[in-house]
Each structure stands twice: as C-alpha cells, then as structure tokens.
Amino acid sequence: MLDAGLPVRAFFTTRAGGLSAGPYESLNLATHVGDDQETVARNRAAVSVMAGAPVSFLHAEHGIRVAEVTYPGEDPEVADVLVTRTPGVALGAIAADCVPILMHDAATGAVAAVHAGREGVRLGAVDAAVAGLLDLRTPAQRRARGGMSASIGPAACGRCYEVPADMRDAVAARHATARSTTRAGTPALDLPRAVETRLGELGFTSVLRQRVCTIEDARLFSHRRDGVTGRHAGVVVCGVSVR
Ligand SMILES: [Zn+2]
Numbered sequence: 468m469l470d471a472g473l474p475v476r477a478f479f480t481t482r483a484g485g486l487s488a489g490p491y492e493s494l495n496l497a498t499h500v501g502d503d504q505e506t507v508a509r510n511r512a513a514v515s516v517m518a519g520a521p522v523s524f525l526h527a528e529h530g531i532r533v534a535e536v537t538y539p540g541e542d543p544e545v546a547d548v549l550v551t552r553t554p555g556v557a558l559g560a561i562a563a564d565c566v567p568i569l570m571h572d573a574a575t576g577a578v579a580a581v582h583a584g585r586e587g588v589r590l591g592a593v594d595a596a597v598a599g600l601l602d603l604r605t606p607a608q609r610r611a612r613g614g615m616s617a618s619i620g621p622a623a624c625g626r627c628y629e630v631p632a633d634m635r636d637a638v639a640a641r642h643a644t645a646r647s648t649t650r651a652g653t654p655a656l657d658l659p660r661a662v663e664t665r666l667g668e669l670g671f672t673s674v675l676r677q678r679v680c681t682i683e684d685a686r687l688f689s690h691r692r693d694g695v696t697g698r699h700a701g702v703v704v705c706g707v708s709v710r
Pocket residue numbers: 623624625626627628680681682683
C-alpha cells in the first residue's frame with residue numbers, strides 16, 4: 468500500500484496482499500477482467516478492512532460523468548468520478564496504467580476518487596471532479612476557492628506510454644504538458660504530468676504525485692505491459708482525519 472498523503476485516510480493499493488492467482492496475482496480489484504468473481508469480492512473486502520469502511524469502487528466508462536455516493540457501501544452508477552460528503556463513505560478508483568486521482572476539499576470535508584485515462588484526461592476528468600466537489604460547497608464556500616488537495620497515483624509515465632502521433636496531438640491540444648516522447652524517440656503521452664499541471668491551474672493547495680510508473684514497476688498492475696492482468700486502486704475515506 469502506498470500512502471496518498473492527504474489529510475484524510477487515503478492510499479493506493481499494489482499487487483500485494485490479495486488472493487487472486489495467475490495474471491491477476493494477487494490483489495486484483497476489477498470484476499471485468501476475467502478473474503474469479505468470488506476471489507475479487509474477497510480482495511475488495513480486504514481493501515475495505517484497510518480503509519476501515521466498505522469501499523464503493525467506481526465503474527469506469529472512460530468518460531467524465533460524476534456520481535455522488537451517499538451511504539457507506541453504496542454501489543455507484545457508472546461514472547469515472549465519484550464524490551461524497553458523507554463521513555464513513557470510502558471511494559475507490561481502479562486503474563492499471565490510467566491515472567487514479569484522489570481529492571480532498573477542506574472546505575466541506577468532501578472527497579473524490581477519479582479514474583483518468585487518455586480519453587478522460589482529454590475530455591476534462593480533472594475539471595469534472597473539481598466541479599463535482601464545488602457542487603457540494605455552499606455558495607459562500609464556492610466564492611472562497613482554495614482548500615483542495617489531491618494525490619496522483621501510480622500510472623504509465625511519459626517515457627513509456629507510446630501512442631500514435633495524432634492521438635498525442637489530440638490530448639496535447641487541450642493539455643500541452645501531456646505531450647511527451649518515449650525513450651526510443653516516438654510520440655508518447657505523459658498523463659500524470661498533464662493531471663498535475665491542470666490541478667495547479669485550478670488552484671489546488673497541495674498536489675502530491677507518486678511518480679511510480681506502472682509499466683516499469685512490477686509491484687503494480689499494467690495493462691500495457693501484460694495485457695490480461697488485474698487492477699489496483701486509489702482509495703479515499705470521507706471524514707477520517709489522519710493529521
Ligand atoms: Zn515508465
């Protein structure tokens with residue numbers, strides 16, 4: 468487990484500590500990748516123990532839809548951004564090369580878990596998450612701005628994530644710092660850097676970044692590296708202060 472460094476309980480899981488076998492070894496948290504469903508349920512239960520609350524894992528569609536979770540353990544609607552202001556609710560964003568992002572708003576105590584892949588970043592997943600958190604503020608709190616912190620989890624890095632040139636250009640047209648080049652000199656995307664830049668532009672008080680590349684680091688799942696594989700997750704718990 469990697470500490471996310473937020474003011475509330477928040478962490479990123481790794482491959483370690485689960486029950487899955489083969490390409491899913493061992494803490495696979497995704498139900499849609501071909502792993503045994505009962506084993507995934509037990510893995511998810513283990514992560515809920517780590518969180519101290521039943522985790523609501525998002526159902527990604529590579530879009531920017533926002534769903535609010537209103538009670539602990541609620542199975543959320545399909546959405547790449549989950550938000551909550553309910554203490555005791557834990558949110559989980561699964562990924563394996565895409566960027567998991569966890570957020571906390573000190574003004575309200577609300578938290579967000581975000582799944583931001585290439586399409587999500589291009590479409591504005593970070594902006595959608597911030598809008599979702601601002602929706603939970605009162606008008607006076609909205610005028611005050613500031614007070615938000617974020618943690619960017621393990622993801623494919625800009626030296627590894629090779630894409631066709633037109634795909635790079637499409638994302639870089641909106642997020643200039645996404646433009647990257649692989650070690651071999653071919654077009655690439657640096658999604659974690661693009662997310663970090665955008666969070667800064669939106670006035671986040673604090674942005675932490677793991678700087679762990681899923682393709683290079685065997686502790687993490689990587690779809691790009693392994694094809695058939697599992698998913699790790701970023702988890703954030705509303706209302707459980709750690710400072
Ligand atoms: Zn890398």
